[in-house]
Amino acid sequence: MKSTVSIKGVLLKSTLLAGALAVSTASARADVTIGVLVPLTGELGEFGKIVAGAVELGVAEVNAAGGTKCGNLRTVVADTGGNPEVGIREATKMIESEGAVAVVGPTSGVMVALVDLAKRTKTVIMSPYAGTITLNELGGDYVYRTVSSDLGDGAASGLWLTDQGYKRVAFMVQNEESTISPAQVARDKLETSGIELTDYVVYNPGQPSYQAELVSVLANEPDAIYLAGGQQSGVTVIKEATAGGFEGEWLFTADLAVPEVFDAVGAQYLNGRAYVEFADADSSLPEFKAFDALYQEKTGGEPGPFAANSFDMANLIALSLESAESCTGEGINSVIRDVADGGEAVSSFAAGKEAIGAGKDINLEGASGPLAFDASGTPAGAYSIQQAKDGKWENVKFYPASAFE
Amino acid sequence: MNTIAQIALTVLMFGSLFSVLTLSLNLQYARGGMINFGTVAYFAAGAYAYAIVTQEPPHGLDQYLVGLNAPWWAGFIAAGFAAMAFAFLTGWPTLRLRGEYLALTTFAFAEMLNSLLVNERGIGNGTVGLANVERPDAAILGLSENLVYAGAAFLLMLATAYAFGRLLASPYGRAVDAIRDDEVAAEAIGKDVARLRFQVFVISSIPIGFAGALYAMITTLVNPDLFSAEVTFFVWIALVLGGERTILGAVVGTMALVGFQEVIRAIPFESVRAAEIAAAAEDIVTGALFIVILRWQPFAALARRRHSA
Numbered sequence: 001m002k003s004t005v006s007i008k009g010v011l012l013k014s015t016l017l018a019g020a021l022a023v024s025t026a027s028a029r030a031d032v033t034i035g036v037l038v039p040l041t042g043e044l045g046e047f048g049k050i051v052a053g054a055v056e057l058g059v060a061e062v063n064a065a066g067g068t069k070c071g072n073l074r075t076v077v078a079d080t081g082g083n084p085e086v087g088i089r090e091a092t093k094m095i096e097s098e099g100a101v102a103v104v105g106p107t108s109g110v111m112v113a114l115v116d117l118a119k120r121t122k123t124v125i126m127s128p129y130a131g132t133i134t135l136n137e138l139g140g141d142y143v144y145r146t147v148s149s150d151l152g153d154g155a156a157s158g159l160w161l162t163d164q165g166y167k168r169v170a171f172m173v174q175n176e177e178s179t180i181s182p183a184q185v186a187r188d189k190l191e192t193s194g195i196e197l198t199d200y201v202v203y204n205p206g207q208p209s210y211q212a213e214l215v216s217v218l219a220n221e222p223d224a225i226y227l228a229g230g231q232q233s234g235v236t237v238i239k240e241a242t243a244g245g246f247e248g249e250w251l252f253t254a255d256l257a258v259p260e261v262f263d264a265v266g267a268q269y270l271n272g273r274a275y276v277e278f279a280d281a282d283s284s285l286p287e288f289k290a291f292d293a294l295y296q297e298k299t300g301g302e303p304g305p306f307a308a309n310s311f312d313m314a315n316l317i318a319l320s321l322e323s324a325e326s327c328t329g330e331g332i333n334s335v336i337r338d339v340a341d342g343g344e345a346v347s348s349f350a351a352g353k354e355a356i357g358a359g360k361d362i363n364l365e366g367a368s369g370p371l372a373f374d375a376s377g378t379p380a381g382a383y384s385i386q387q388a389k390d391g392k393w394e395n396v397k398f399y400p401a402s403a404f405e
Numbered sequence: 406m407n408t409i410a411q412i413a414l415t416v417l418m419f420g421s422l423f424s425v426l427t428l429s430l431n432l433q434y435a436r437g438g439m440i441n442f443g444t445v446a447y448f449a450a451g452a453y454a455y456a457i458v459t460q461e462p463p464h465g466l467d468q469y470l471v472g473l474n475a476p477w478w479a480g481f482i483a484a485g486f487a488a489m490a491f492a493f494l495t496g497w498p499t500l501r502l503r504g505e506y507l508a509l510t511t512f513a514f515a516e517m518l519n520s521l522l523v524n525e526r527g528i529g530n531g532t533v534g535l536a537n538v539e540r541p542d543a544a545i546l547g548l549s550e551n552l553v554y555a556g557a558a559f560l561l562m563l564a565t566a567y568a569f570g571r572l573l574a575s576p577y578g579r580a581v582d583a584i585r586d587d588e589v590a591a592e593a594i595g596k597d598v599a600r601l602r603f604q605v606f607v608i609s610s611i612p613i614g615f616a617g618a619l620y621a622m623i624t625t626l627v628n629p630d631l632f633s634a635e636v637t638f639f640v641w642i643a644l645v646l647g648g649e650r651t652i653l654g655a656v657v658g659t660m661a662l663v664g665f666q667e668v669i670r671a672i673p674f675e676s677v678r679a680a681e682i683a684a685a686a687e688d689i690v691t692g693a694l695f696i697v698i699l700r701w702q703p704f705a706a707l708a709r710r711r712h713s714a
Contacts (some may be wrong), residue, residue: 027531035678040677040681040684041684041685049677052677052680056676073677074675076674076675077675077679077680078670078674078680079680079683079687083630084626084630084631086418088624089415089670090670092411092414094673096411097407097408097411098673109628109630112534112536113536113624113626116540116625120550133466134533136466137465138536175524175532177531177532180531180532181466181533197486204520281658340699
């Protein structure tokens with residue numbers, strides 16, 4: 001009897017909770033919903049938090065400027081843990097239950113899995129860091145990104161390794177799409193530049209040690225090691241190479257462009273001899289400076305990797321809603337290319353809203369740089385090289401998109 | 406669609422899909438006495454076979470070697486064959502093992518397959534995987550795609566439950582039970598233990614292959630990350646939750662497990678901080694729920710009551 005009563009109690013509470021959920025969903029319908037689908041947990045959790053925070057900042061700015069003609073923007077945030085299946089479940093819920101007109105922030109694997117859903121439900125999906133080369137073919141209609149393809153990262157790394165004048169370079173590449181694709185491009189650049197590739201090692205993540213992979217790499221005494229790895233495996237490789245007597249320089253890829261790497265490895269082993277390459281905003285642009293100032297004012301910290309690209313997503317969607325004929329994903333998709341290219345240059349939602357109100361075409365100049373999309377929904381990329389100095393990453397070189405023409 | 410209906414549809418879709426795996430495991434373990442810790446490998450074999458058969462031939466930066474561009478139904482049939490073939494390959498050398506030795510060997514085979522898919526890029530593009538996987542156009546039925554795929558998963562689950570139910574209710578099923586209860590006694594009355602165990606192992610893997618194909622249609626993506634050991638553990642937990650040896654228990658346990666995941670994630674968080682806290686708390690809440698359920702076993706009791714009724 002006792003258990004029957006408790007089950008009834010649970011059922012009653014569940015019904016009340018479900019009712020409350022339904023009411024809260026219905027009451028929020030006056031706004032335009034944007035789904036923020038990011039990894040808040042897992043290996044890419046740190047990036048997900050930066051992206052979600054910057055989107056939240058962008059949405060707050062849009063709403064502070066009076067919102068779009070479709071209403072204020074409302075975000076619904078969910079964690080994917082980087083898992084495509086979870087991504088599909090959460091995105092479906094955002095679109096079907098929450099009425100999201102756009103879903104922003106998925107990582108590469110999740111983004112690829114959402115392509116079909118986006119086109120089927122006519123919902124725009126957009127990522128600030130999915131550099132996957134698969135999107136070079138699948139993107140373009142309802143599928144966009146505010147970061148360049150991974151192939152551009154490879155070109156930037158190859159350019160930097162050549163500019164540094166290294167004679168002998170070894171490659172340590174994690175067996176993942178986001179690291180192998182750029183590594184192949186960087187390797188091609190080295191070969192055409194006449195730099196000797198001493199080793200090209202592809203390793204699997206999740207191993208407790210990489211000493212076996214490092215034996216040949218260290219024996220060949222390269223001037224530098226190009227390490228395209230994740231945070232967990234990358235830290236292990238750096239520690240073991242250092243313990244093995246490596247005294248050359250490093251070039252890391254974007255996953256290691258976080259301050260945590262200094263605590264994990266020990267700043268003294270990186271200062272002055274480690275560099276990191278990642279797709280970045282042009283910090284000399286006034287649009288970036290304005291974003292940087294706003295970010296520091298609102299959050300008290302400096303914008304992390306992909307923060308500017310994420311902020312741009314919120315503005316792109318808001319201005320697309322402002323100029324579209326309907327407040328839907330279809331409406332956004334029909335005008336987003338025009339908003340990003342080809343009219344009067346604007347750098348904020350407020351300025352863009354005013355220009356659209358005056359009947360002008362606009363060209364949103366993003367905080368991360370020009371946002372004009374190519375056929376695959378991808379902008380041309382710009383890249384930064386930072387050096388480890390005093391336990392921090394500091395800019396030493398910027399390659400604008402024009403450097404690769 | 407409101408939140409509750411959407412949750413119900415997701416639970417129906419993924420719950421039914423994974424129930425096929427749990428039903429197969431129920432046949433192998435609870436009835437056949439074989440501990441298979443490599444369930445995900447047969448699931449992956451089905452999904453990859455479906456993707457390779459239906460995928461366009463490689464071009465551009467693709468590194469996979471074969472894409473047959475065949476229709477979806479050919480891929481679906483191939484998925485069943487692929488899982489069966491993998492069961493042949495792994496069952497033949499391993500089924501003479503018992504208990505934890507069989508568990509470890511099947512687990513090792515699954516890890517080998519995963520490693521093969523990661524490192525041999527000619528099979529399925531390595532870690533990149535095969536994207537934009539072909540799937541039948543559900544729009545011709547005039548229903549939403551989610552509804553159609555949830556229905557397809559439910560039908561596959563019903564078909565699997567019916568087939569296994571008939572099999573286990575037959576004299577063949579009693580022979581399987583006899584072998585699990587006492588191999589020596591079964592052998593003494595003329596049952597070919599090795600052959601029966603092998604047959605059960607292979608038969609039960611076929612629906613897992615079909616489920617793999619359906620999973621590839623739903624996610625439109627196959628890559629090694631989707632087929633990790635977590636899938637195997639998920640199915641084992643579902644079987645334990647629902648109670649062993651009954652078909653209803655296997656289904657209820659899986660539906661309940663997918664339901665927990667959905668209910669825990671049901672609240673639409675409007676701020677990043679709230680979502681962060683929820684993401685961090687999710688595993689704790691799930692763990693606490695497992696402890697409660699394993700202590701009182703409501704689903705197992707329900708399945709047993711229905712079974713005995």
